[in-house]
Amino acid sequence: xxxxxxxxxxxxxxxxxxxxxxxxxxxxxxxxxxxxxxxxxxxxxxxxxxxxxxxxxxxxxxxxxxxxxxxxxxxxxxxxxxxxxxxxxxxxxxxxxxxxxxxxxxxxxxxxxxxxxxxxxxxxxxxxxxxxxxxxxxxxxxxxxxxxxxxxxxxxxxxxxxxxxxxxxxxxxxxxxxxxxxxxxxxxxxxxxxxxxxxxxxxxxxxxxxxxxxxxxxxxxxxxxxxxxxxxxxxxxxxxxxxxxxxxxxxxxxxxxxxxxxxxxxxxxxxxxxxxxxxxxxxxxxxxxxxxxxxxxxxxxxxxxxxxxxxxxxxxxxxxxxxxxxxxxxxxxxxxxxxxxxxxxxxxxxxxxxxxxxxxxxxxxxxxxxxxxxxxxxxxxxxxxxxxxxxxxxxxxxxxxxxxxxxxxxxxxxxxxxxxxxxxxxxxxxxxxxxxxxxxxxxxxxxxxxxxxxxxxxxxxxxxxxxxxxxxxxxxxxxxxxxxxxxxxxxxxxxxxxxxxxxxxxxxxxxxxxxxxxxxxx
Numbered sequence: 001x002x003x004x005x006x007x008x009x010x011x012x013x014x015x016x017x018x019x020x021x022x023x024x025x026x027x028x029x030x031x032x033x034x035x036x037x038x039x040x041x042x043x044x045x046x047x048x049x050x051x052x053x054x055x056x057x058x059x060x061x062x063x064x065x066x067x068x069x070x071x072x073x074x075x076x077x078x079x080x081x082x083x084x085x086x087x088x089x090x091x092x093x094x095x096x097x098x099x100x101x102x103x104x105x106x107x108x109x110x111x112x113x114x115x116x117x118x119x120x121x122x123x124x125x126x127x128x129x130x131x132x133x134x135x136x137x138x139x140x141x142x143x144x145x146x147x148x149x150x151x152x153x154x155x156x157x158x159x160x161x162x163x164x165x166x167x168x169x170x171x172x173x174x175x176x177x178x179x180x181x182x183x184x185x186x187x188x189x190x191x192x193x194x195x196x197x198x199x200x201x202x203x204x205x206x207x208x209x210x211x212x213x214x215x216x217x218x219x220x221x222x223x224x225x226x227x228x229x230x231x232x233x234x235x236x237x238x239x240x241x242x243x244x245x246x247x248x249x250x251x252x253x254x255x256x257x258x259x260x261x262x263x264x265x266x267x268x269x270x271x272x273x274x275x276x277x278x279x280x281x282x283x284x285x286x287x288x289x290x291x292x293x294x295x296x297x298x299x300x301x302x303x304x305x306x307x308x309x310x311x312x313x314x315x316x317x318x319x320x321x322x323x324x325x326x327x328x329x330x331x332x333x334x335x336x337x338x339x340x341x342x343x344x345x346x347x348x349x350x351x352x353x354x355x356x357x358x359x360x361x362x363x364x365x366x367x368x369x370x371x372x373x374x375x376x377x378x379x380x381x382x383x384x385x386x387x388x389x390x391x392x393x394x395x396x397x398x399x400x401x402x403x404x405x406x407x408x409x410x411x412x413x414x415x416x417x418x419x420x421x422x423x424x425x426x427x428x429x430x431x432x433x434x435x436x437x438x439x440x441x442x443x444x445x446x447x448x449x450x451x452x453x454x455x456x457x458x459x460x461x462x463x464x465x466x467x468x469x470x471x472x473x474x475x476x477x478x479x480x481x482x483x484x485x486x487x488x489x490x491x492x493x494x495x496x497x498x499x500x501x502x503x504x505x506x507x508x509x510x511x512x513x514x515x516x517x518x519x520x521x522x
Contacts, residue, residue, distance in 0.1 A: 006044050010036050010419045032415060033152065033422045033482065037145065040426020051420035052377060055481065056354050058413030059382040061406045062484070064353075064399065066497040067389020078502045081469070085477035085503040086510055088455050092117060093514045095447035103439055111518050112139025117147040117444040119480045120511045143444040145425040150448045151483045155471060156490065158456060169467045170491055176466070184297050184304040186215060186238045188259045192252030197231040210247045212239035213296040213307070215322045216261045226263070234259055238296045238320075240306075266325045267296075272317040273336030278400055279393025283309030293323040293331045312392045315400040349399050350409070353388050357381030378481060379508055386501055414485045421482075448478075472499025477507045 014032030100110045220232030297320040298305040361380020388399040459465040471487035487496035
């Protein structure tokens with residue numbers, strides 16, 4: 001009972017301290033780590049299992065949110081981001097290695113300082129398992145909290161040091177996401193092309209030829225066959241600028257004034273919230289087709305997406321659907337259109353996803369020099385959640401969560417694990433400083449801060465990267481969940497998680513490889 005009491009006292013005091021501002025600066029979520037370190041110094045400890053519980057919740061929630069955008073970002077920038085992350089890791093490694101050799105550090109001390117600076121327990125575990133370097137764990141424990149604090153506080157200070165307007169950066173990032181997709185628009189056309197009087201062209205054939213979607217159709221007085229496009233018909237067509245130009249060449253005259261359609265059809269704008277629909281491909285929505293509904297546009301995270309049968313629908317997608325007026329209520333009920341009604345307490349997919357992630361994190365992957373490599377607890381849960389977030393559903397099992405559930409899991413998880421790592425490091429830090437001195441801490445903090453300052457300058461002013469990508473690359477390179485937490489807190493979004501997901505797995509491999517090089521070759 002006292003353990004739970006201590007946990008929530010740390011969280012409460014951390015929140016209070018985090019809200020204190022000095023000249024516009026506040027510690028935010030990192031204040032919990034500071035309070036926990038102080039509590040740990042005075043003898044408060046929390047069960048280590050609490051840390052893994054918090055990590056599981058946090059990384060799973062972040063992974064689910066990251067999944068839908070991760071693969072597109074990785075295709076676009078993944079290699080470049082990983083080159084930058086590798087540069088950060090190698091720079092920190094070289095600074096620690098050179099400084100350590102000049103100061104007379106042993107092999108074990110070098111490994112401990114490096115893995116502690118990178119907050120990489122898997123790297124330490126691999127070295128200890130294969131090389132039995134006894135000193136490494138002592139220096140890891142000494143530098144680990146300072147590695148976390150340095151990277152977290154530096155990320156918090158970046159906007160102040162470099163005078164960066166975070167809100168502007170978020171807006172620019174969102175605009176970049178939008179610009180990577182062609183904007184969809186709608187126009188009205190009068191069919192004046194004489195070819196339509198000589199040939200029968202169906203709506204489906206027209207959509208295949210132009211890439212557009214017919215949203216509404218006003219038939220000429222001569223015919224009421226709604227599936228055939230005929231001379232004199234008026235069409236409301238949705239597509240990209242180029243597709244609409246193609247449609248105009250094929251149909252004839254654009255009508256710029258308002259057109260009142262009498263086709264007994266209605267255009268609905270509905271949020272995907274029904275478990276029957278979330279995670280399904282458009283081509284699988286047989287009931288929507290039976291009700292005469294046609295999806296003409298999808299809006300996701302502020303981006304317009306063209307519908308196609310293979311596109312997977314995500315929770316919260318906004319669908320533009322043309323449907324017969326008498327079926328509008330049935331289509332609305334089928335799609336959902338009510339986020340509050342989405343099940344908030346479905347823990348079956350959460351439990352299955354986390355269990356899968358833990359098992360995947362334990363699977364050994366044999367790599368040269370490294371030997372058996374694993375993604376670790378954190379990496380396994382995170383990568384699994386990214387994949388499940390992308391899939392959306394498997395059979396009747398829906399992996400996606402409501403925004404409220406995701407936010408609760410993420411916040412609860414990060415509070416717990418930051419409280420635990422701080423409390424359990426507090427006493428050890430002071431004892432280690434008294435026993436081993438401050439040199440290893442100076443080397444750790446100096447290597448991190450010097451490297452991060454250089455790379456922030458390079459990424460911002462040479463490579464012109466958005467600060468959101470900079471945050472994510474840092475967090476991924478440092479394999480630091482607390483740094484990612486701070487980045488998300490600063491930007492009030494999960495956008496840094498996208499570049500974090502792109503760099504974390506490779507960064508973990510590089511960190512383990514460098515630690516092994518010290519252990520094997522020196």
